[in-house]
Amino acid sequence: MSRLARIATEASAASRSFLRRRTAVFFTFFFPVILVMIFGALVQTQPTGGGLFAEPAGYYIPGYLAVVVLFTPLSRVGSEIARHRDGGRFEKLATTPLSRAEWLLAHTLVNVAIIGAASLLILALVLVVTDAELVVSPALAALPVFVAVAVALFCGLGALLGALADSQDGVIAASNTVALPLLFLSETFVSPALLPEWFLPAVAASPLTYFARGTRAIVHEPGPWLGDLAVLSALAVAFLALGAYAVPRTD
Numbered sequence: 716m717s718r719l720a721r722i723a724t725e726a727s728a729a730s731r732s733f734l735r736r737r738t739a740v741f742f743t744f745f746f747p748v749i750l751v752m753i754f755g756a757l758v759q760t761q762p763t764g765g766g767l768f769a770e771p772a773g774y775y776i777p778g779y780l781a782v783v784v785l786f787t788p789l790s791r792v793g794s795e796i797a798r799h800r801d802g803g804r805f806e807k808l809a810t811t812p813l814s815r816a817e818w819l820l821a822h823t824l825v826n827v828a829i830i831g832a833a834s835l836l837i838l839a840l841v842l843v844v845t846d847a848e849l850v851v852s853p854a855l856a857a858l859p860v861f862v863a864v865a866v867a868l869f870c871g872l873g874a875l876l877g878a879l880a881d882s883q884d885g886v887i888a889a890s891n892t893v894a895l896p897l898l899f900l901s902e903t904f905v906s907p908a909l910l911p912e913w914f915l916p917a918v919a920a921s922p923l924t925y926f927a928r929g930t931r932a933i934v935h936e937p938g939p940w941l942g943d944l945a946v947l948s949a950l951a952v953a954f955l956a957l958g959a960y961a962v963p964r965t966d
Contacts, residue, residue, distance in 0.1 A: 721813050725821035729795070733829065743791075743829060747782045747837050751844065770906060772847035773935035777927040778903035779841055783833045784862060785894050785923060788826045788869040789876065793886035795822060796877030796962060805963040815962040819955065823870040827863045834862050847935075854933045854940065861933070861944060865926040868951035874958030902927045922950045 716724070734740065799805050808818065841847050849855075873890065880886040899905050900914075901923035907915060918924055929943030 716812065718817060721811075722817050722821045722824070725813060725818060726824050729822050729825045730828070733791070733825065743783065743787050744833050744836060746786075747779060747833065748840060750782055751779055751837060751840050771935075772841075772845040773849070774906075774931065775904060776838065776841055776847055776849075776934050777930040778898075779837050780834050780862065780930060781865075781898060781901070781903045781923055781927060783830050783837060784865045784926065785869055785898055786890070787830050787833070788823075788866050789873040789890035789894055790887060791826060792819075792822055792870045792873030792958075793877035793880065793890055794883050796874060797880060797883040797886045800877075800963055801883070816959040819870065819874055819959045819962055823867050823955070826870055827866045830866050831859060831862055849934055850937055852933075852937065854937070857940065857944065858930060858933050861926055861930050861940075861947065864944065864947050864951050865923075868922055868947065868954050871951065871954030871956070871958035875954070875961050878958075878961035878963070897921055897923045902931075922947065922954075925950075 799808075838849075842849060872893070876889045876893070877886050880889050900910070900918060901921040902918060903923065907918060910918065925943040925947045929940040929947065932938040932940040932943070
């Protein structure tokens with residue numbers, strides 16, 4: 716089989732495996748929907764009230780997208796590695812030509828497709844149930860690119876967590892420990908003005924910050940976003956390379 720055929724075959728198997736797990740489907744598509752309904756429709760934003768959710772509704776679109784872009788690849792790829800390792804599947808894959816990089820790329824492509832669909836659903840729901848207004852411009856075509864690159868980045872990080880954790884439960888705990896601080900401290904739901912100045916370098920060190928800044932410059936506050944995409948892309952390549960190296964040997 717060619718490399719493309721190997722990747723396509725593994726991706727097809729991974730997508731069928733995902734669809735068979737109803738719990739995974741539920742949390743991928745409906746957990747972010749619940750958050751949008753709670754924070755967007757019930758809590759709502761109060762631009763003149765100060766504190767949390769004091770920005771216009773459109774400011775938080777990157778935060779809602781970040782929920783699925785961040786949590787899903789971390790937990791799915793990490794759990795998949797733990798599941799394969801516990802079931803001895805990597806030993807079976809070692810008898811095939813499929814390499815570690817090809818395995819991770821196949822699962823990354825599946826995640827990009829799944830999370831892309833979930834992101835579209837979330838964006839539509841935010842526009843329907845909140846006062847958010849989408850800035851329509853040619854730059855909007857770059858939004859799927861931001862989603863795909865960010866998903867690839869966190870797939871690489873998820874592979875690292877899956878390789879380091881000793882069980883599927885350990886992967887979930889590790890992914891939540893990493894994802895929760897990133898979600899709220901990366902210019903998503905908490906604006907930099909609400910954080911102490913000494914903490915801002917940590918915000919700039921978060922990969923999710925560049926996703927939030929770039930997508931916000933596209934959908935809410937028109938501005939430069941190519942720099943954020945370049946940084947996010949470089950980080951995605953680095954994390955995918957590290958993640959592929961961390962995957963248990965399949966070649």
